[in-house]
Amino acid sequence: MKQLKKATVGGGCFWCTEAIFNEIKGVEKVVSGYAGGNVPGHPTYREVCSGLTGHAEVVQITYDATIISYEEILIIFMTTHDPTTLNKQGADVGTQYRSVIFYQNTSEKAIAETVIEEVQKYFDNPIVTELAEMPIFFAAEDVHQNYYNNNKEQAYCNFVITPKLAKVRKLYADKLK
Template sequence: MEEKTLQLMTVGGGCFWCVEAVFNEIKGVEKVVSGYTGGTAPGKPTYREVCSGLTGHAEVVQITYDANVVSFEDLLLVFMTSHDPTTLNRQGADVGTQYRSVIYYHNDFQKDVAEVVVEEIAQYYDNPIVTEISPLGIFYEAEDYHQDYYANNKEQMYCAAVITPKLAKLRKMHAEKLK
C-alpha cells in the first residue's frame, strides 16, 4: 500500500461552515479545520471579533489531504466551483471582508498552481474573478462549536437553506471526486 503524502491547503469562500462541508465530501481529504487568517489584529481572534469585520481575518478552512489521492489543482477546481469567486467580500447573504474569496498558499508551487487555475477558470464566469491569492500567515483554529458544523447541525435553517443545496451542486459537478 502506498504511503500517504499529506499536504495542507487553506482557502476561504464565504462562511467556513459551507467550505468545510464541501471539502469533507472529497476523496483524499483527511481533515478539514475551520479557522481564521489574513488579518492584522493582534492575538488569537474570536468568532465575534472576526464577524465584526474589524480584524481583517477571513473565515477559512485548512484542509489536510493526501496528494497521492487528490491533487492541489483538483481541490482548487472544487473550491472555485463551490462558491462565487466573482463577488467581492460577499457570498450570498454573508457580507464583509471576512467572507472574501481567497486562496492562502503555503509555498511557491501552490501560488503558481492557484494563479493558473484562477486564470483558466475565469472564462467560465461572466464577471471577473476577485479571488485573492496571498501567502498564508498565522492560521487560528476556530472555536470547537464551529468544527464539523454542518455534520452536527444539518437541521439548522442556515445549513438546510444554504449548505445542503451547495452539496447537491457539488455532487452533480464533481461526483468522481467524492468519498
C-alpha cells in the same frame, strides 16, 4: 504511502466550505478557522464577524496528495462558491467572507494563478479571489468544527449548505468519498 499536505482557502462562510471538502476523497481533515488578519492574539468568531480584525473565515484542508492534487482542491474550491463577488457570498457580506487562497510557496501560487485563469471562462464577471502568502492560521472555536454534520436541521444548513452539497455531488461525483 500517504503524502499529506495542507491547503487553506476562504470562500465565504467556513461552514459551507468545510462541508464541501469533508465529502471529497483524499481529504483527511478540514478545520474551520481564521487567517489573514492583523490583530494580535487568537481571534474569536465574534471579533472576526465584526469585520474589524481583517481575518477571513477559512478552512485548512489536510489532504493526501497521492489521491487528490492541490490543483484539484482549488478547482473544487473555485467552482463551489462565487469568486467574482468582492467581500460577499450570498447574504454574508464583509471582508471576513472574501474569496481567498493562501499559498505556502511559489509553486502553489503559480498553480493557483493557473486555476483562476482556467476557471475564469465559466464566469461572466472577473474573478476577484485574493491570492496571499499563508499567514498564521487560527482554528475556530469547537462549535464551528464539523458544523453542517452537527447542525443539519438548522435553517442556514438547509437553505444554504445543503444546495451547495447537491451541486458538489453532481459536479464531482467521481471525487466523493
